[in-house]
Amino acid sequence: MADQKPTHTQKDSHYATLRRQFRDQKAGGAPQAERASRPPVSGTPAPEGLIRLYGLHTVRAALDNPARKIKRMLVTKNALDRLEITNTDALPFDVDIVEPRAIDKETGSEAVHQGVMIEAQPLKAQSLKALQESPLLLILDQVTDPHNVGAIMRSAVAFGAGAIITTARHSPQESGVLAKAASGALELIPHVEVRNLADAIAELHEIGFITIGLDSEGPLELENTMSKGRIALVLGAEGKGLRQKTRETVTHLARLDMPGAIKSLNVSNAAAISLYAAQRFLSSKD
Template identity: 45%
Template sequence: MSRMDSSKTHQSRGPTAKRSETKPPRSKPWEGQGESRPHRPKSAPASQEKNPSPFRQSSPDVILLHGFHAVREALRSDQRTCLALYATEAAAEKLAPDSKAAGLAPHIVTAEDLSRRLGSQTVHQGVLLEARPLEPLDITEIPTRSGVVLVLDQITDPHNVGAIVRTAAAFDVDAIVTTERHAPALGGVLAKAASGGLEHVQIVPVVNLARALETLGRLNYLRVGLDSAAEADFTQLPLQRPIALVLGGEGTGLRRLTREKCDFLARLDMPGKIKSLNVSNACAVVLTLIGRI
């Protein structure tokens, strides 16, 4: 380059030229050239980049059990297929003998992980079990130990059904007959409320409850429907076993066809000012009375 050219070049470096050199246009030279962004490896999708979920995806053939007693009894059950156990360090330590016997190594997670999976309001007690649903029982295959069966007519509240299952397990009830529709799922909140009872009571789902009651009648069950408006007092009935105690849904009670298929409709006479009980409490009272026959 000539001296004149060099001088021109030097003179052209004014303030504007300097700003251009010190602050070049923002460019991304790595884009479109097959190169990685400098000092930053190619990142995973946003959903996987931070705190990827340790849990398996939801599936119709996988149920979630939470709560210490529900999970412990499931781990101990010969009828339950357990897939994966997630627990905080403290909960895993408490469940160590049962998880080892079940052949599961717990995945250690935080309480926050469990709350994100189950919902912030869920009382999970630091443990979650992924498992297969229990195999349903046919109504003609109900075993006879106590000679007592519960029939639930569209009881939809999982807390109530869970409490009934827990009570049924305590009284060694042979089975619980329930409708396939208008009934809560046999896991989650229901299993937590049942406090492990779900592993000890046979569940019989039916499509048509009226036909199921007819079948129980042919199997010589005495079918007694509990109805607060009934004329007969439950304690005055000629009770005998086997007996099927029929309980109605919250608010609606027993449906017409259900009532028609019962041998007796009866009420519980309460001595206090409140004459009606929650369905799960009424179930416990009646099972106590049945225990006397």
């Protein structure tokens, strides 16, 4: 009797096994079954008054920021080399060279710390008065997801925004998650917290800003709302968008022109596109 050919189901199972083995080998770790048997580590609270920041880009930016007051560092030998730190005794804070699991115990095993963590004081928020000379600002109306806020900070730095303005309530505070998503940008852009966003927008109007609220159903295209002077872009919370009071206070409500079937974007993507458009406009008017 002729040999039976493997069925499609058998082939699919075989290929799935090969793919899993390839991923395990590429990751350089134990097989999936073994890794899955290890329970996740939840981490411990940071000391009072301090936050924990982790990841190579995040920590490097914090080390380079004279305004960041660092109290302690946990770092592996490999991460120390990648950070190009040759003399830990010269650093003005305690440094412990440890194994990765020691950092897991502090941050939790879900944190992608890349072998380094610091404990530091939060940065001091600035006032609106410090923004008099900034040509481009970004305002977040109760955007709560730290991943989104971190990604927005990264775009804001990339496109030359002078600061990010957030509400004191219903906005994420500095954290390892936010800082990791910002990939160093947390240290590079001023952050202003305001109690009343409508009052802050009105104050920006008084010092020469036009404020443009992004709304998927805005009556104008974004490019048609820009004018000479200074621009503050206003983006709303995930799902809810801009609050009614904010919509009534901004100079213009505008939409991103999207010819496709989907007419709205994740807030971090919308921020990047609108920042690019605003920076291009401002540069063309120099």
